[in-house]
Amino acid sequence: MSAEHMIKQLSVFINNEPGRLAHVAAVLKECNVNIKAFNIAESSGFGVFRAIVDDPGKAFAELSKKGLVVKETDVIAVPMINRPGGLLDVAKAIGDANINIEYGYAYANGDKASFFIRVDDAAAAVSKLKAAGVKVLTESEI
Secondary structure: OOHHHOEEEEEEEEEOOOOHHHHHHHHHHHOOOOEEEEEEEEEOOEEEEEEEEOOHHHHHHHHHHOOOEEEEEEEEEEEEEOOOOHHHHHHHHHHHOOOOOOEEEEEEEOOEEEEEEEOOOHHHHHHHHHHOOOOOOOHHHO
16 A cells, blocks of 8 residues: 555644634635645534645644644545435445544535545555555545
8 A cells, every 4th residue: 555545634623712713724825725625523622623735744834833733644535426325335335345434524526526534544444445446545636
């Protein structure tokens, strides 16, 4: 399995306060980093902004310089068709490969979508999915 199938996801921990998401977005705009997909999860007193960006190294450095707590995680991405049953097709293939999804999120554009998933062993998941004939996206394909 090559590292090309590992997608770098940034997790930014932000207080649940008005304007905090705007601050993160402003930092990314200032350093000219584009957000490709994101998810916001809420926890007690803070939120986790998970994002796939076009320059994760630059974004990580700039967000950290602004005092934000940022973590980088490897996720994998699989394509989906944006239609009823599209998630079922992908979820079934992942389940049939005996891969447990810790969390996931997707974005759609027209008739296509990408499903980003965090699993406990990304390298093994990529190997299993590819062996089952499931396409796994590279960073340049998202």
